[in-house]
Amino acid sequence: MEKKNIDWSSIGFSYMPTDYRYVSNFKDGKWDEGTLSTDPNIVLNECAGVLQYSQSVFEGLKAYTTEDGRIVTFRPDLNAERIAASAARLEMPVFPKERFIDAVNQVVKANAAWVPPYGSGATLYLRPYMFGSNAVIGVKPADEYQFRILTTPVGPYFKGGAKPITIRVSDFDRAAPCGTGNIKAGLNYAMSLHAIVDAHKQGFDENMYLDPKTRTKVEETGGANFIFVTKDGKVVTPKSDSILPSITRRSLIYVAKEYLGLEAEEREIYFDEVKDFAECGLCGTAAVISPVGKINDHGKEICFPSGMEKMGPVIQKLYDTLTGIQMGRIEAPEGWIHVIE
Numbered sequence: 001m002e003k004k005n006i007d008w009s010s011i012g013f014s015y016m017p018t019d020y021r022y023v024s025n026f027k028d029g030k031w032d033e034g035t036l037s038t039d040p041n042i043v044l045n046e047c048a049g050v051l052q053y054s055q056s057v058f059e060g061l062k063a064y065t066t067e068d069g070r071i072v073t074f075r076p077d078l079n080a081e082r083i084a085a086s087a088a089r090l091e092m093p094v095f096p097k098e099r100f101i102d103a104v105n106q107v108v109k110a111n112a113a114w115v116p117p118y119g120s121g122a123t124l125y126l127r128p129y130m131f132g133s134n135a136v137i138g139v140k141p142a143d144e145y146q147f148r149i150l151t152t153p154v155g156p157y158f159k160g161g162a163k164p165i166t167i168r169v170s171d172f173d174r175a176a177p178c179g180t181g182n183i184k185a186g187l188n189y190a191m192s193l194h195a196i197v198d199a200h201k202q203g204f205d206e207n208m209y210l211d212p213k214t215r216t217k218v219e220e221t222g223g224a225n226f227i228f229v230t231k232d233g234k235v236v237t238p239k240s241d242s243i244l245p246s247i248t249r250r251s252l253i254y255v256a257k258e259y260l261g262l263e264a265e266e267r268e269i270y271f272d273e274v275k276d277f278a279e280c281g282l283c284g285t286a287a288v289i290s291p292v293g294k295i296n297d298h299g300k301e302i303c304f305p306s307g308m309e310k311m312g313p314v315i316q317k318l319y320d321t322l323t324g325i326q327m328g329r330i331e332a333p334e335g336w337i338h339v340i341e
């Protein structure tokens with residue numbers, strides 16, 4: 001199979017339609033068999049549930065080429081489980097896990113020419129999503145849904161090395177107590193748009209959200225979980241019911257314990273403790289780990305000892321090990337790497 005003629009290292013993170021997308025419809029209480037489509041457009045009724053009441057959930061994962069030339073995805077079973085939890089919370093039907101994995105397989109295989117080669121740093125981003133598609137005027141769940149997976153090639157997250165970023169403590173909340181912060185629903189991201197635009201205007205790269213109930217504990221950013229390293233080399237990450245259970249974060253905790261022999265703990269983290277940490281990073285599918293050098297709390301700065309030039313040493317080790325596992329350079333735990341055949 002011949003790859004598309006693209007300068008993989010120079011593309012950014014934006015939508016570029018590929019040849020195929022996966023589509024399955026839910027009607028009369030069941031999912032149809034699903035198909036691959038060449039049509040990137042969706043025609044919807046003006047009163048569709050998604051348009052009126054934002055009934056939509058999504059996922060994000062990547063397909064990439066390993067060192068030995070295989071096309072793989074990373075732990076797609078966890079994306080399947082998470083979108084099922086998201087759907088259940090919004091009263092949507094669950095797209096079965098084995099069908100989700102099969103759909104990932106089909107759509108990546110069909111778009112193999114768009115999967116960037118090993119070493120380019122680029123990947124094929126997969127966006128599974130589901131939405132209420134029939135007309136709904138009273139506030140209630142839709143009866144019909146569409147599940148789709150679109151794919152788009154994305155460039156290397158860090159061009160020319162991972163430079164630490166500066167974030168601010170947000171005065172806006174991203175989630176409500178007992179709300180939907182722990183699922184991947186479009187409505188959470190709509191909530192965060194004003195906060196991120198404002199952060200950028202003020203010269204910050206990201207927002208640190210605190211828990212919406214007491215504003216004393218660290219939650220996450222608009223698109224990544226936090227990971228901290230204590231001065232004695234322990235990895236700690238916030239535990240909260242209102243943050244998204246990041247697949248990268250769960251994988252990093254395992255890597256810290258099982259590959260690097262570090263102590264690692266998921267627990268409530270008070271913002272007051274943050275000034276005493278040695279390293280800070282944001283973890284998620286997009287960057288794996290993005291180092292944080294500085295946090296601005298209403299003018300008061302917390303500067304991590306790791307500085308503004310490079311990742312701290314522990315976060316660097318975590319990053320190298322997890323990316324090594326993903327790229328096939330380090331042996332993966334059973335079931336983490338899903339080969340597209």
Ligand SMILES: Cc1ncc(COP(=O)(O)O)c(C=O)c1O
Nearest residue numbers: 223224225244246247248284285
């Ligand atoms: C709000 C939020 N938190 C965390 C993450 C990181 O999750 P994952 O590691 O599964 O990509 C994401 C990205 O999906 C996100 O949108």
